[in-house]
Amino acid sequence: MPKTPSSASSGRQIFEDGQIFLFSPALFGQIVIFGLAFGAVQFLSISYNDYLCLNGYVMDFQPYYAFLILVGGLAGVFLFSVLVDHFQDYKRTYRSCFAIMSGSVCLLGWAVLRTDETFYVLLSLGMFGVFGMATIFIGVEMAVETVYPMNQAIVGGTLFASGYLFHLIFIGMKYVVRRRVVLKDYKHQVCHKGGVEEIIDYTTLPCLVGLVLIIGAILMLVCLQVKTQRQDYETNAKLMKISVFSIENPTFSGNFSRSIES
Incomplete structure (x- = not known):
């Protein structure tokens, strides 16, 4: 009988790729940074009603929140894809986008703790969309560059798995920081129309996410390695x-x- 051809999984190349994947500090750091960025964008984009409604921000401007994040994200991806391809400066651009994204979340955290700061809420969400999506785009490109010639699908899948892991971590943080408050003490709230005496306060959530991102930005400044x-x-x-x-x-x-x- 003819010999059965060997499986591709037994080839030398897959072991070489595995060594690159498992023993690359540069890739590991980028996986963590990308996970923070993607998890924050995913989490804050989905749960904005929870941390905005207590101080009355959702009622009049609800359609604009998602619109700003979406359109800002598309603009950020287009703009920075052109800039990165032209200047080939991945490291500085990645750091800058991540730092500005972190600052926008901190600005959002400051605004949602107050009433009548709609301008800063809209500004921070727009900046968050632009620089958050740009960070995700550059992160994927930079990780693929770092471990080339490793398969791009493996790298991309690992990055997004890390992003969803951090998304789950942020969801867990949401239930840690929540607290029950008396409804009548928040006359601007639009979380409930009535029928309840207590509501759950998530207004400190953006501040906590911003703090985590600031720590990530500091780690980027010290530890980020980029290879082209x-x-x-x-x-x-x-x-x-x-x-x-x-x-x-x-x-x-x-x-x-x-x-x-x-």
């Missing part, structure tokens, strides 16, 4: 007059990377 391996390979390929037909070819990528390193 794909760009380096393509640059060397041009110098060596090698045509890179497919960056997904594991044999070519592995041989080419070893030839450059040597």
